[in-house]
Amino acid sequence: MAAASVHPERTIAELRELAALTSDERGAQRVAWTPTWAQARAWFRAKLDELPVQVEQDEAGNLWATLAGDAPQALVMGSHLDSVPDGGWLDGCLGVLAGLEVLRRISAQYQGRPPVTVRLVDWADEEGARFGRSLFGSSAVAGRLNVAWVSRLVDTKGVRLVDAVREFGVAVETAEQATRQIAHARAYLELHIEQGPVLESLGLPLGAVIGCYGIERHQVIFNGVAAHAGGFPMHLRHDAFLSAARFALAVREIAKRHGGVGTNGRVRNAPDIPTAVAGECAITLDMRHIDPQRLQTMLTEARAASEQIAGEEGTTVSWRTIYQSPPQPFDPTLIEMCDAAIREVNVGRSHRLPSGPGHDAIEMAWAGVPTAMMFVQSVRGLSHNREEDTRAEHLVLAVRAFDRLAEKVIAWLAGDQRAAGAATS
Numbered sequence: 001m002a003a004a005s006v007h008p009e010r011t012i013a014e015l016r017e018l019a020a021l022t023s024d025e026r027g028a029q030r031v032a033w034t035p036t037w038a039q040a041r042a043w044f045r046a047k048l049d050e051l052p053v054q055v056e057q058d059e060a061g062n063l064w065a066t067l068a069g070d071a072p073q074a075l076v077m078g079s080h081l082d083s084v085p086d087g088g089w090l091d092g093c094l095g096v097l098a099g100l101e102v103l104r105r106i107s108a109q110y111q112g113r114p115p116v117t118v119r120l121v122d123w124a125d126e127e128g129a130r131f132g133r134s135l136f137g138s139s140a141v142a143g144r145l146n147v148a149w150v151s152r153l154v155d156t157k158g159v160r161l162v163d164a165v166r167e168f169g170v171a172v173e174t175a176e177q178a179t180r181q182i183a184h185a186r187a188y189l190e191l192h193i194e195q196g197p198v199l200e201s202l203g204l205p206l207g208a209v210i211g212c213y214g215i216e217r218h219q220v221i222f223n224g225v226a227a228h229a230g231g232f233p234m235h236l237r238h239d240a241f242l243s244a245a246r247f248a249l250a251v252r253e254i255a256k257r258h259g260g261v262g263t264n265g266r267v268r269n270a271p272d273i274p275t276a277v278a279g280e281c282a283i284t285l286d287m288r289h290i291d292p293q294r295l296q297t298m299l300t301e302a303r304a305a306s307e308q309i310a311g312e313e314g315t316t317v318s319w320r321t322i323y324q325s326p327p328q329p330f331d332p333t334l335i336e337m338c339d340a341a342i343r344e345v346n347v348g349r350s351h352r353l354p355s356g357p358g359h360d361a362i363e364m365a366w367a368g369v370p371t372a373m374m375f376v377q378s379v380r381g382l383s384h385n386r387e388e389d390t391r392a393e394h395l396v397l398a399v400r401a402f403d404r405l406a407e408k409v410i411a412w413l414a415g416d417q418r419a420a421g422a423a424t425s
């Protein structure tokens with residue numbers, strides 16, 4: 001069988017094309033459940049029309065392309081086209097478009113019929129940028145979408161998530177029917193930018209991911225007394241915002257003390273005007289750690305800090321859970337294959353590291369699908385802003401290494417252990 005090749009330069013060109021289509025002067029604007037996201041998906045579907053694949057949107061809004069193989073057992077590759085507001089040109093979409101290029105190579109090499117089924121998925125709303133609930137589509141496929149939670153979510157304009165997704169053919173109450181999509185999944189692979197500085201600090205372009213940090217995401221709501229900014233002396237105020245500000249500083253110290261990360265990414269005051277003391281302040285809390293016990297200790301200390309601060313400031317505090325995900329290790333066999341693929345294209349050099357950011361891969365691992373991720377270096381570790389970048393030569397290596405990994409997994413799933421054996425040699 002004649003070997004076919006991937007063309008990483010085409011992936012880079014398509015990434016640029018997508019950025020030009022769906023970005024403005026502030027960065028990428030492919031927020032899920034918006035017209036710009038729909039435009040990105042229509043562009044992507046046009047690319048898929050050039051391949052002998054079946055395309056469908058599932059009950060949770062995920063977009064699947066299936067190249068049927070001789071066996072139903074499936075290799076799934078995936079990532080997401082959606083972005084944060086004012087995002088970068090690579091986050092999420094790199095994995096989708098690299099997967100597209102690998103799918104092209106597989107289709108050409110096996111004349112449209114590989115030994116196992118190969119699937120590419122664009123997950124719906126990985127970022128959670130609009131409603132604060134990340135990994136919407138992949139968690140539904142994993143059977144971990146809490147309908148009661150997500151049904152309460154609203155965006156900053158008061159639009160309910162259940163109404164926004166309905167415009168895209170998704171009903172929250174039936175979204176978990178999408179679990180059928182992984183009935184035959186035997187491996188899941190995802191390529192992503194690192195979104196951190198580790199690989200750059202080591203002078204390495206690529207790394208094999210050993211697993212994802214656990215995540216605790218909550219909305220913490222402080223309630224005080226709204227008052228005129230000029231009429232109330234400082235010592236008589238019950239300022240909800242000051243309670244939240246002190247809480248954010250406490251979160252920083254808790255995260256530092258336990259070697260994890262803590263972020264307060266969104267703050268909303270009511271009334272939200274310059275001339276009033278805030279009567280209510282809702283602040284998001286995102287805590288992450290690779291160790292489950294330390295993560296729970298961080299959360300316990302954050303709750304205690306919020307209650308202590310509220311008492312001292314004369315306010316009250318309540319918590320609402322947005323998202324929870326325990327630390328999740330990836331599959332040892334696939335990690336070995338990933339590491340081997342990297343070393344083959346990078347002259348024997350690789351590095352294994354955990355992922356601080358959450359990814360759709362964690363939901364696939366949680367669902368019991370053997371999972372691996374590959375990271376490519378991020379310039380200055382930056383992501384979630386328009387300055388996000390990766391050197392072109394590193395993108396080329398990433399697509400080539402990801403392709404090698406996919407081929408190793410196909411051989412492994414097809415039962416050709418000798419062909420796959422190079423992964424652990």
